Amino acid sequence: MMMDDLKLTALPEKEVPISHHRFEPYVDNGGTVLAVAGSNYCIVAGDTRMSDGGYGIQTRHYTKVFKLTDKCVIATSGMQADTIALRKRLDTQLRQYERDHGKSMSTPAIAQFLSNTLYHKRFFPFYTFNLVAGVDEDGIGCVWTYDAVGSHERVRFSSQGSGNQLIQPLLDNQVGKFNQQIVDGPRELSAEQALSLVKDAITSAGERDIYTGDFADIVTIDQKGVHFEKFDLKLD
Amino acid sequence: MSSEHFKYPVFGQVDYFKYNNVASQLASHTPSPSHSQELGAKKRTVDPIVTGTSVIAIKYNGGVVMGADTLLSYGSLARFNNIERMKKFGKSTIIGAGGEYSDFQNLSQVLDDLVVDDGCTDDGTTLSTTEIWNYIARVMYNRRNKGDPYWNSLVVIGHDNNKSFLGKVDLVGTCYQDNFIASGYGSHIALPLLRKAYKEDMTLDEAKTLIQDCLRVLFYRDARSSRFIQLSIANADGLVITEQIALDTDKWDSGDSAKKKKNQDGRKKKNNYRNDSTQVILEYGHNVV
Amino acid sequence: MTSVGSGYDLSVSTYSPDGKIFQIEYASKAVENSGTVVAIRCKDGVVMGVEKILPSKMLCHGSNRRLHSIDLHIGIGIAGFLADARQLVNRARSEAKQYKSVYGQPIPIKVLAQRIASYNHVHTLYGSVRPFGCSITIAGIDSTGPQLFMIEPSGSCLGYYGTSMGKGKQAVKNELEKINFTEITAAEAVKTIAKIIYSVHDGDKDKDFELELSWITRESKIHQLVPKEIHDNAEAFAKQALEEANLI
Numbered sequence: 001m002m003m004d005d006l007k008l009t010a011l012p013e014k015e016v017p018i019s020h021h022r023f024e025p026y027v028d029n030g031g032t033v034l035a036v037a038g039s040n041y042c043i044v045a046g047d048t049r050m051s052d053g054g055y056g057i058q059t060r061h062y063t064k065v066f067k068l069t070d071k072c073v074i075a076t077s078g079m080q081a082d083t084i085a086l087r088k089r090l091d092t093q094l095r096q097y098e099r100d101h102g103k104s105m106s107t108p109a110i111a112q113f114l115s116n117t118l119y120h121k122r123f124f125p126f127y128t129f130n131l132v133a134g135v136d137e138d139g140i141g142c143v144w145t146y147d148a149v150g151s152h153e154r155v156r157f158s159s160q161g162s163g164n165q166l167i168q169p170l171l172d173n174q175v176g177k178f179n180q181q182i183v184d185g186p187r188e189l190s191a192e193q194a195l196s197l198v199k200d201a202i203t204s205a206g207e208r209d210i211y212t213g214d215f216a217d218i219v220t221i222d223q224k225g226v227h228f229e230k231f232d233l234k235l236d
Numbered sequence: 237m238s239s240e241h242f243k244y245p246v247f248g249q250v251d252y253f254k255y256n257n258v259a260s261q262l263a264s265h266t267p268s269p270s271h272s273q274e275l276g277a278k279k280r281t282v283d284p285i286v287t288g289t290s291v292i293a294i295k296y297n298g299g300v301v302m303g304a305d306t307l308l309s310y311g312s313l314a315r316f317n318n319i320e321r322m323k324k325f326g327k328s329t330i331i332g333a334g335g336e337y338s339d340f341q342n343l344s345q346v347l348d349d350l351v352v353d354d355g356c357t358d359d360g361t362t363l364s365t366t367e368i369w370n371y372i373a374r375v376m377y378n379r380r381n382k383g384d385p386y387w388n389s390l391v392v393i394g395h396d397n398n399k400s401f402l403g404k405v406d407l408v409g410t411c412y413q414d415n416f417i418a419s420g421y422g423s424h425i426a427l428p429l430l431r432k433a434y435k436e437d438m439t440l441d442e443a444k445t446l447i448q449d450c451l452r453v454l455f456y457r458d459a460r461s462s463r464f465i466q467l468s469i470a471n472a473d474g475l476v477i478t479e480q481i482a483l484d485t486d487k488w489d490s491g492d493s494a495k496k497k498k499n500q501d502g503r504k505k506k507n508n509y510r511n512d513s514t515q516v517i518l519e520y521g522h523n524v525v
Numbered sequence: 526m527t528s529v530g531s532g533y534d535l536s537v538s539t540y541s542p543d544g545k546i547f548q549i550e551y552a553s554k555a556v557e558n559s560g561t562v563v564a565i566r567c568k569d570g571v572v573m574g575v576e577k578i579l580p581s582k583m584l585c586h587g588s589n590r591r592l593h594s595i596d597l598h599i600g601i602g603i604a605g606f607l608a609d610a611r612q613l614v615n616r617a618r619s620e621a622k623q624y625k626s627v628y629g630q631p632i633p634i635k636v637l638a639q640r641i642a643s644y645n646h647v648h649t650l651y652g653s654v655r656p657f658g659c660s661i662t663i664a665g666i667d668s669t670g671p672q673l674f675m676i677e678p679s680g681s682c683l684g685y686y687g688t689s690m691g692k693g694k695q696a697v698k699n700e701l702e703k704i705n706f707t708e709i710t711a712a713e714a715v716k717t718i719a720k721i722i723y724s725v726h727d728g729d730k731d732k733d734f735e736l737e738l739s740w741i742t743r744e745s746k747i748h749q750l751v752p753k754e755i756h757d758n759a760e761a762f763a764k765q766a767l768e769e770a771n772l773i
Contacts, residue, residue: 023282025380027408050412056423058404059412081377081409124381349622356594356618358750 026079026127027053030211031064032163033075035133036175036198037141037156041191044133044219045202046075047163047212047233060214060235068094069104070225072134074114077161078148079127086126089117107134111144111152119150129160139223163205163212170201195220199231206233280384284336286310288321289460290422291332291391292450293402294434295415296443299471300393300400303447304332305455306480307462314462322468324475326351328396329365330468331372334420335388335407343386346375365394365401365470369411377409389419395470418450421458426450440469452483538652548656549649552678555658556605560734561693561725562591563718564602564662565704566673566686570711570742571664572751573602574718576693576726577735592739592750596621598631598665600739600748604690605659605678613661613676617641634665634672638682646680660690665748666741693725700724711742715751719763724770736760 033046046064065075076083097105111132125148132144145158157175159167177183206213216231286308293302308316322332325347333340354363369392379385385407394401403413416434418426455461468477534547560576575591591603595617603610620640624632648654656678663674675688686706689697700721738751
């Protein structure tokens with residue numbers, strides 16, 4: 001028999017990695033935030049789950065709502081690292097404003113300022129979905145809703161983040177009372193009604209959205225200031 | 237999971253009979269630094285080369301314990317078997333690193349310089365663990381902004397002023413604190429176990445045992461892990477990084493020696509702090525029916 | 526000073542006919558006006574002490590430090606303008622950091638001293654700069670053991686067993702010559718330095734002064750201020766020795 005016939009044919013050749021993944025600078029850590037404004041209050045809710053970009057949960061205790069002034073908070077979902085960077089930026093500049101002007105920035109001014117901040121980074125955006133919520137100089141509740149590059153709009157209520165699709169229509173119906181033939185009672189919600197609605201809304205998002213859950217921060221803002229409370233959501 | 241996940245020979249993915257064209261097979265299988273085309277030869281970590289795997293840490297009553305194995309892998313090759321992946325910084329902080337080891341060495345130098353600068357300032361204060369953790373988070377985030385990340389998951393533990401600290405930072409700058417943290421493969425395998433087994437006010441011994449149990453399960457399941465581990469502890473007495481510990485694992489000998497050993501050892505005693513199903517998983521890495 | 530200026534003292538880029546660079550001499554004058562600095566290289570470490578003259582009673586204790594750490598294993602003592610010296614301290618710190626990042630080990634004291642000396646020296650070469658108005662002592666322990674260097678505005682860099690700078694320079698040198706440097710320990714040197722500084726302090730001309738003491742020992746391997754208790758003991762010892770000397 002020739003030696004050649006003994007050659008093994010099935011030895012593996014050197015293997016090529018199937019693909020070289022490139023560095024991916026963005027991670028979506030998920031989470032849902034929402035806000036409802038009334039004539040003299042504003043209520044904000046955000047869950048505290050932080051996902052790892054997939055099915056995993058990194059921590060159950062990451063607060064998405066951040067106090068900017070005594071009359072204004074920012075609620076952010078999306079990429080946590082970007083959120084922290086954005087917060088730090090806003091916080092330092094708001095404190096600088098305070099020293100320069102001897103008063104804290106008004107909520108409408110903060111809303112415009114955030115838009116500018118996001119817009120200036122539009123070619124490498126903060127992967128953040130924001131709500132600015134609070135009361136204005138007259139104590140009237142207000143909410144601004146944003147996209148990642150600074151488009152913004154003043155609204156009476158809004159939601160952002162992974163549970164947005166679940167919550168926005170609920171708010172449209174229950175707060176906006178859009179397209180209803182018969183509206184039972186006054187169109188404006190009382191603070192108590194809004195609080196209970198917001199809790200139901202975030203709980204509902206937690207039912208179906210895997211990125212929303214664990215706990216919720218419920219934040220009430222009025223003339224008296226910013227008040228945080230904890231609220232339990234599903235842990236699964 | 238997509239096929240991209242598999243980067244090393246897996247049955248069904250290796251082209252034993254040369255169905256694909258020959259040219260693609262000439263390319264080296266050896267992992268090597270690659271540089272992005274559009275940025276020319278500008279160097280950055282595009283793919284980690286020499287890597288460490290999971291780090292696990294938990295807070296206990298009076299301090300924090302962290303554990304990691306001592307293996308560095310070169311792709312699928314177990315390249316270095318006895319390398320410390322946990323390092324002290326200053327008087328109250330230990331950092332455990334997973335991912336590209338050279339990046340961690342580089343970061344260590346940055347942090348050592350920071351600690352020396354802080355010491356030279358000699359103003360009666362020293363950097364707290366929280367400050368160091370925050371600093372690392374900013375460094376990691378800035379590097380990801382440059383598209384040149386430190387390819388690491390870093391677990392930071394410390395104990396100052398009677399307060400324990402446990403936090404984590406990853407390669408894009410995500411940072412958080414928690415009562416228990418697992419990085420890398422551990423976030424898939426050890427974290428669920430920790431969620432079941434963790435309770436507040438554990439003793440140091442309980443915490444050490446829990447960490448070792450988790451690392452044992454990781455050794456059973458994570459092909460890039462090793463049986464040789466170290467523990468580090470931060471508490472009121474200061475910082476300790478232990479010598480290498482060999483985990484006691486199932487005997488995988490074959491033939492007679494295996495039979496004998498099995499009979500000698502018997503099964504491990506039950507620990508009293510967790511329920512039966514967790515106990516089984518922690519010992520064997522899977523549910524035994 | 527022998528002769529004053531006559532046009533040759535306006536720039537370091539001009540020598541005087543008798544071979545002097547007046548700006549360097551003037552810089553040395555600035556050093557001589559400063560509080561005394563004493564440094565001793567012992568068998569188990571290096572100790573530095575400073576007579577820090579207090580221009581105002583209202584200065585906080587511990588302010589305007591004249592002893593600084595450069596790296597874990599190196600310290601610097603200053604005589605002359607603090608502001609000028611701070612430049613050297615910063616430079617020394619970045620040199621130490623750079624050496625460590627390149628070679629992965631702490632910078633040898635001699636290397637650091639020579640690099641700082643070169644930095645001083647380039648400030649004696651160009652018309653656009655003036656020399657630093659300070660001398661420094663560099664103390665540390667490296668693989669060759671305890672080391673002590675003194676660097677002057679001219680850029681000269683010499684190793685010593687014991688050295689001094691500032692007002693009491695000469696008087697201190699007379700005292701230092703009595704010491705057996707191969708036998709003295711850091712603990713003894715702390716007391717000796719305290720005593721010397723108290724003895725050369727001119728209470729009539731100068732107001733209050735604060736004693737600063739720092740050391741690096743083979744035991745700790747870290748340059749730091751002498752711990753309070755040891756410092757206080759040394760100071761008490763110095764005061765007592767001074768009183769006894771005055772009685773006689």
